[in-house]
Amino acid sequence: MALELSLASASASPPAGWLAPPPPLAPPGKEQQVAGVGILLQISMLVLSFVLGHVLRRHRFYYLPEASASLLIGLVVGGLANISNTETNTRTWFNFHEEFFFLFLLPPIIFQSGFSLSPKPFFANFGAIVTFAILGTFIASVVTGVLVYLGGLTFLMYKLPLVECLMFGALISATDPVTVLSIFQELGSDVNLYALVFGESVLNDAMAISLYRTMSSVRSHAAAGENFFMMILQFLETFVGSMSSGVGVGFISALLFKYAGLDVDNLQNLECCLFVLFPYFSYMLAEGLGLSGIVSILFTGMVMKHYTFSNLSDNSQRFVSAFFHLLSSLAETFVFIYMGFDIAMEEHSWSHVGFIFFSIIFIVVARAVNVFSCAYLVNMSRPEHRRIPLKHQKALWFSGLRGAMAFALALQSVHELPEGHGKTIFTTTTAIVVLTVLLIGGSTGTMLEALDVVGDENTSIENYEDNNGYMPPTYEEGTSSGGGLRMKLKQFHKSTTSFTALDKNYLTPFFTSQTDDDDDDFSEQPQNRRVQFYDQ
Template identity: 30%
Template sequence: MFLHLFKKCGDNIDDSNETSLISDSILLIIGLLVFNELLLQTIATKKLKYPYLKYINDTIITTSIGLITGYILTFSKSGKDITTTMKMGFSQLFLIILLPPILFESAIHMDSVTFFEHFGTINIYAIFGTIISMIITSFFIFICGLLGLAKELQLSKCFAFGAIISSTDPVAVLSAFKNMKQSKMLYTFIFGESILNDAVSLTLFNAVNEIINQETSDLLKVISQFLLIFFLSIAIGYAMGIISAFVIRFKNQAIANFEASLLLLLPWITYLISEALEMSGIVSIMFCGISMARYTIPNTNELSKKEFTKFYEIIAHIFENSVFIFIGIGVIGFNLPYKETGFGIVISTFLAINLSRYFFVFVITKFANQFRSIHTINEYQMNMLWFSGLRGAMAYALSIQTIILYGPIGEVLLTISIAIIMINIYVQGVMLDPILTKYSQNLIENYEVEEQEKSKNIFKQIKEGISQIDNLFIQICLSENNDEEVPLQNGIQGVEVDN
């Protein structure tokens, strides 16, 4: 797949040299990952002695390593060939190899109770928020181009880019929340929205390209296809988790390593099946993780459980760091047209995405609070939701795809995306810790008081009904210990394994 991608781009690398360049690229990334781990550990030990280091999070350090490496690679022809190989291969590498375990690891450790409790609000942020962001951002950039304030782009390309840049990736934000043990509701909002809006952005981007290529012009058809893809993807992921639980529930005890092998491979299988069916692998793998944490993990032995969780924790950590190394390398190593792109369109885009995000977060929060008798979203939490909309890997990967689709304009879109990501990492990333420290108490909801309240709305009753069906039918059939009702767990860490 990677070789086909290189050929399609018309790259001038000789076929006989492609395998060597790919090997060199992999070796370089592995070496950088090792150096990155050593540096992260060194800085972590120095933070108590030098308090100012707390403003430098892990994402900044990892991206900086990539940035320096990209600069060094520009001094030789072989280095330039390596960066070209990375540039053309990253999009598919990210979507097929790097992304699935990152999503899956987050899903199985997620507080599923809180996630489903706020599932409706999260979907409103992810779906309607992303659509609103795309529309406002697209028109803002287009109008700035017409007024001569920025590089002028066709409206269709503005909409494609609006879909791309509306995808959020708040890795640094979520990491800070974990360390500071902030509001689990707010953490779930940020995580859930970022995962689901990746799928929404990807779907919108594909829909815009279909319209550009005149494959469809029916907006109603596009909307119906999106809803169908979204809910079928949820069904695929959840079903795969249930199937894995059923298989392990009635497994042959004599088969060695069966559990661990199934647990390790199933997430990728789920992702690839969903993509092969032209569904959303992102949504499927997320709900596969939730389903497996609920049904599959309780049926596994302690050793398999430890191997499984440790493997995905390590892989997700390595792959997250790989992504930011790639991003750093691309800033200088990809030889992007910064001069042709211009400073105006970068500023226009930065203003557009922040204004559009603030608008939809404000509107949706006010709307959602009308139906939330408990756990209402306060002003500080709303502002944190807005600030947490950092751009990252998905926007980067889709921007690289535009080079294939749009040629020179794609290079411009990639340049804008990288510039925005750098601002997010080095400016908003540095501001993150002081903001969380200053407003930490305002971000935590009072569960002890609120949980005493009773909500009688229809949505609460539906969720309670689904929970009862789950406990009385699905869980009791899939659990090896089915003598008693098993409460919904908060990820795999809350599961007790009965050997």
């Protein structure tokens, strides 16, 4: 009897090293049906999001902006799919894949950000934008990471290693103020404030990704303390190399379209195809070189708008403007739906509620340190009439929503960090994204009215016409305090004027065939990535 039992157990248990056979594949017809259902559901949510966003904007209901509506649609549909008996194959169509996000959804959004920048208000505030986006993002990342680390040491929250805290600080410092910008333009806020928020958000994403990848590389190789200077060098190498790559591709495209003679009617199709391919060429070139494709495609967009765009025929200009705006709007709406669906479907670690609570407080503090310290530095270099007022600083502080970039980096951290650490960071980021998009996005209109920045007098780009936004102000007033630092900041401000003269006298004639009268055409392009659907 014992022998029979042993033989039976031996036959029931597979031998060592034996692999279970893979589950049987679904018939090809069934797979196509599942794919069709998944794509149909995605298209339906996109249609619903656009229609709902249009209705909300038409009735000026600012408590539920378009981005918030798209996120809610994804959350609701994902929640229903999660509690229902939806097939696993269908649900996999909605899994948030970081590769899909970074390779297909993010590039058109970032390129359109650089491509739609109006040069006059942007370069008039260039020093302030760079200060907020580069120095400010670095400050916010470090302050957040250090506070989270100290919170773990004092047992206020779940303890993480310092490098992982800095990784969290970098990814959560990526802002996405799409909702705020949409309402800014709808209600008519100050053009300088709009340029600051928009310019910071454009460069901020690139900076946050570079910081996150640098911290991740430091963590994977050695202790952070032994490689601090290498970390700074690596970050500068990545950022400067990516920027140079993007600018170089943009200049090459400008020369190609200037001398290739493509701006004739029978070559319009070829002209548009080449123009559309250059941004992705820039992105993939940077990624292939181990640099940041996001930084590269951003600067490619800025250079192509300023130089290449004027070398196109009129019909091609209209087409590429509409095409990239359409592509970025679809990608942006889909990202929020995609994100909401995945938030509802993913497994979350809610065991560390204290980590979420204190992280939100630390992020608010870090954002305040970022905005008010950078505004102080900027105001030191500006005359009285050009300083950033306190109400604009408060609006900047309020505009620090977290969105798809932070979510994608957090999802990436799940695979890079130990299971408990990655899950905690992902759950915290998810809670922060939902909270900021729904609550802060919905209260933006009330905030603008409370701060009295709605309908400011300086709402027109024509205010830059007289001096093109670049005229260096006089500095005779108020130079007695903070002399050394103040003079250095003023000198940096004057360098913007020098670059403008270089651009006007040498770069523009070399890379374009436009006349001086064409310069103003660039400023007429709408700045906001979403609100252009509703320009009337």
